Amino acid sequence: MTISLKPSNSPQEKLQPTGWLKYLSFSLDHKVIGLQYLVCGFLFYLIGGSLAGAIRVELISPLSDFMPREVYNQVLTLHGTIMIFLWIVPVVNGAFGNYLIPFYVGARDMAFPRLNAVAFWLIPPSGLMLITSYFINGAAQSGWTAYPPLSITTPAAGQIIWILSVLLLGGSSIFGGINFIATILKLRRPGLKLMQLPMYCWAMLGTSILVVLSTPVLAGTLILLSFDIVAHTGFFNPSLGGNVIVYQHLFWFYSHPAVYIMVLPAFGLVSEILPIHSRKPLFGYTTMVFSIMGIVVLGLVVWAHHMFTSGTPPWMRLFFTIATAFIAVPTGIKFFNWVATLWGGKISLNAAMLFSCGFIINFVLGGITGVALAQVPFDVHVHDTYFVVAHFHYIVYGGSVFVIFSSIYHWFPKFTGKMLNENLGRFHFIITFIGFNLCFAPQHWLGLNGMPRRVAEYDPQFQLINQISSVGALLMALSTLPFLWNILQSILYGNEAGDNPWNALTPEWLTSSPPPVENWEGEAPLVLEPYGYGEKNSKNTQESMK
Amino acid sequence: MTSIVPKEQSSERKKDLSIEEHEDFRLFGLIAFLIADGMTFAGFFAAYLTFKAVNPIGPDAIYELELALPTLNTVLLLVSSFTFHRAGKFLEKDEAKQCQKWLLITGALGVAFLISQMFEYFTLPFGLTDNLFASTFYALTGFHGLHVTLGSIMIMIIWWQTRIPSGRVNNENKFPFEAVELYWHFVDGIWVVLFIILYLL
Ligand code: HEM
Ligand SMILES: [Cu+2]
Numbered sequence: 001m002t003i004s005l006k007p008s009n010s011p012q013e014k015l016q017p018t019g020w021l022k023y024l025s026f027s028l029d030h031k032v033i034g035l036q037y038l039v040c041g042f043l044f045y046l047i048g049g050s051l052a053g054a055i056r057v058e059l060i061s062p063l064s065d066f067m068p069r070e071v072y073n074q075v076l077t078l079h080g081t082i083m084i085f086l087w088i089v090p091v092v093n094g095a096f097g098n099y100l101i102p103f104y105v106g107a108r109d110m111a112f113p114r115l116n117a118v119a120f121w122l123i124p125p126s127g128l129m130l131i132t133s134y135f136i137n138g139a140a141q142s143g144w145t146a147y148p149p150l151s152i153t154t155p156a157a158g159q160i161i162w163i164l165s166v167l168l169l170g171g172s173s174i175f176g177g178i179n180f181i182a183t184i185l186k187l188r189r190p191g192l193k194l195m196q197l198p199m200y201c202w203a204m205l206g207t208s209i210l211v212v213l214s215t216p217v218l219a220g221t222l223i224l225l226s227f228d229i230v231a232h233t234g235f236f237n238p239s240l241g242g243n244v245i246v247y248q249h250l251f252w253f254y255s256h257p258a259v260y261i262m263v264l265p266a267f268g269l270v271s272e273i274l275p276i277h278s279r280k281p282l283f284g285y286t287t288m289v290f291s292i293m294g295i296v297v298l299g300l301v302v303w304a305h306h307m308f309t310s311g312t313p314p315w316m317r318l319f320f321t322i323a324t325a326f327i328a329v330p331t332g333i334k335f336f337n338w339v340a341t342l343w344g345g346k347i348s349l350n351a352a353m354l355f356s357c358g359f360i361i362n363f364v365l366g367g368i369t370g371v372a373l374a375q376v377p378f379d380v381h382v383h384d385t386y387f388v389v390a391h392f393h394y395i396v397y398g399g400s401v402f403v404i405f406s407s408i409y410h411w412f413p414k415f416t417g418k419m420l421n422e423n424l425g426r427f428h429f430i431i432t433f434i435g436f437n438l439c440f441a442p443q444h445w446l447g448l449n450g451m452p453r454r455v456a457e458y459d460p461q462f463q464l465i466n467q468i469s470s471v472g473a474l475l476m477a478l479s480t481l482p483f484l485w486n487i488l489q490s491i492l493y494g495n496e497a498g499d500n501p502w503n504a505l506t507p508e509w510l511t512s513s514p515p516p517v518e519n520w521e522g523e524a525p526l527v528l529e530p531y532g533y534g535e536k537n538s539k540n541t542q543e544s545m546k
Numbered sequence: 547m548t549s550i551v552p553k554e555q556s557s558e559r560k561k562d563l564s565i566e567e568h569e570d571f572r573l574f575g576l577i578a579f580l581i582a583d584g585m586t587f588a589g590f591f592a593a594y595l596t597f598k599a600v601n602p603i604g605p606d607a608i609y610e611l612e613l614a615l616p617t618l619n620t621v622l623l624l625v626s627s628f629t630f631h632r633a634g635k636f637l638e639k640d641e642a643k644q645c646q647k648w649l650l651i652t653g654a655l656g657v658a659f660l661i662s663q664m665f666e667y668f669t670l671p672f673g674l675t676d677n678l679f680a681s682t683f684y685a686l687t688g689f690h691g692l693h694v695t696l697g698s699i700m701i702m703i704i705w706w707q708t709r710i711p712s713g714r715v716n717n718e719n720k721f722p723f724e725a726v727e728l729y730w731h732f733v734d735g736i737w738v739v740l741f742i743i744l745y746l747l
Binding site: 111112115174177178179181182183185186187208212213214215216217219220221223224227231232233234235240241242243246249250253 | 570571572574575578579581582583584585586587588589590592593596597600601674675677678681682685
């Protein structure tokens with residue numbers, strides 16, 4: 001009996017809206033939902049990016065009054081919140097996960113298509129709600145961390161809206177995580193073993209485990225925080241006997257894993273892209289899988305490295321330093337595996353590859369400063385300075401955003417059936433890479449020399465460096481233009497891509513571009529060696545030579 | 547084309563999923579959801595215990611917490627887990643009438659729990675905002691009560707579905723029933739932990 005598989009198996013239901021209109025409707029097709037995530041996320045990225053621009057304009061001079069202090073704090077808070085909860089998390093998980101995972105497990109859709117659509121449609125309203133809060137009584141101004149007592153004592157309206165929308169976005173990401181777990185573990189095509197799945201599946205499995213274990217804790221914490229604001233309970237209010245440190249523990253129990261929720265899927269995507277464009281098998285598949293799971297486990301036990309200056313007792317500091325340092329091991333394994341995958345390969349330096357290589361470089365730098373930050377004496381020195389800002393932008397921008405661009409260049413032909421212009425893409429990469437490093441590398445220096453973060457005014461000695469940083473930000477903003485132009489041109493006049501322009505072996509390329517509603521005509525292919533490029537004895541040799 | 551296993555003889559897509567595998571992945575999703583829900587409680591428990599460790603003057607130190615009602619509540623929930631199980635047994639045997647009876651009892655026990663908790667709230671000498679521990683107390687029991695409320699509503703829906711002829715819950719389609727049952731056992735389990743942490747520790 002197969003009848004009860006209605007949602008994923010009844011084409012009538014999926015086919016209802018046609019043309020581009022389907023992207024504006026409640027579709028149950030995982031491919032449509034994936035692209036909805038992607039485009040929606042990108043729109044929020046443009047908003048969040050404009051806010052970053054505003055911050056950088058304010059910081060051009062030590063005492064500029066581009067915006068009032070209160071507005072600066074609101075802009076800073078919105079920027080951080082939008083970038084994390086509305087851009088990176090939905091895109092690296094929701095967009096690419098929804099699009100690719102059903103292909104990778106050989107299914108026609110996600111396990112719970114309706115839940116999937118609901119998860120996506122929670123995002124635009126909560127995002128808009130967050131932004132409108134700026135115009136109603138002012139947005140939240142306590143940073144994306146919403147530390148009490150600041151978040152309790154600043155005007156309530158904006159903070160409550162902030163909490164509500166983060167709760168909804170958290171719910172969306174939990175629904176997504178549940179869906180991915182069920183899809184990867186239980187919807188696999190018969191005959192496909194776990195250890196034959198493309199690496200992105202493993203990354204998404206690990207990420208989803210993190211989502212399911214840690215996001216609910218954030219939700220609970222924010223509910224308590226909202227009680228503090230609305231009902232004047234005293235959970236986190238020291239003047240009522242509450243304890244702000246408990247908030248920090250609970251918050252970072254989510255928010256440290258959140259960085260892995262942002263980078264693990266990016267690791268997975270890079271692991272798909274590198275082998276294809278260097279025509280070599282992914283190096284060390286098994287170690288890659290174990291390192292992902294190692295990162296998941298360790299990621300859950302290191303949260304208090306964000307609290308070294310919060311009066312944590314020495315034994316705790318020692319424990320969290322050591323645990324954090326250990327994460328460098330699985331991460332290092334992944335790094336060396338990527339390099340080994342590239343080593344001696346037939347590398348084609350197209351835009352997708354360039355962005356992936358850019359990711360590897362930036363991520364190493366961000367990782368090194370991360371290990372440095374895990375050392376208590378060093379952290380005490382640079383805590384809450386621009387060093388931290390530089391570090392996490394190397395991870396989230398240099399890591400995740402670079403991978404998002406790489407993935408767009410790589411999968412755009414699949415999404416649309418059209419090729420992007422490679423030269424424009426390379427140009428986009430160069431501007432982004434220069435702009436990014438110009439913007440954030442100098443901030444290490446700022447931090448080491450004591451410029452605090454989250455300030456609108458600073459000591460004049462930092463002016464020159466801040467201006468360099470702002471120029472970098474301007475370059476990054478400009479780099480979006482060739483990208484958007486490229487997309488537009490390609491959709492209008494792009495060359496036909498064909499089904500498999502990269503000669504790839506992973507399953508999504510074994511169907512037409514864009515794929516039919518049911519993913520494959522006839523039976524789903526059984527791909528046992530997604531990375532069998534160029535090996536002598538590989539079953540896939542003939543395939544990849546074609 | 548060696549990487550792609552050739553189409554099986556049958557051109558039909560009959561191999562997509564069998565009904566058992568189908569149930570299987572729904573159960574998987576449900577378990578993942580319950581783990582997530584459990585983590586919310588875990589966060590609350592952790593917060594409560596830390597508050598208590600940092601500042602050990604809880605309501606139980608200032609006031610004597612009455613044990614009578616919460617103990618009664620524990621019994622109510624444990625019995626209801628058992629009655630739900632009975633209902634499931636009858637569903638398997640296709641004895642709709644018996645199944646409905648036991649479901650109704652389960653639902654009634656859930657509602658009784660909520661009423662008894664109301665009573666407890668009215669007799670407590672402290673209010674939500676009195677002090678940190680009063681707040682945590684109400685947050686925990688209230689959040690759990692919300693779960694019991696939702697569970698009771700779902701039990702009633704299941705009950706209704708087994709009653710009407712066109713209902714979607716029967717021996718052929720047990721999943722909704724099993725899902726609610728698993729959820730209910732989960733909520734009971736949380737209560738036992740909560741009871742120990744809040745009233746006994
Ligand atoms: C488009 C390029 C970007 C620029 C120029 C930029 C710039 C900035 C600046 C100047 C700050 C203020 C730092 C401070 O005063 O503490 C900041 C904060 C922040 N940014 Fe970005 N950013 C960019 C992209 C991103 C991305 C992609 C993310 C993704 C997660 C992100 C996440 C954050 C967060 C979480 C904060 C901290 C907000 C807070 O302290 O509450 N940024 N950014
Ligand atoms: Cu961390």
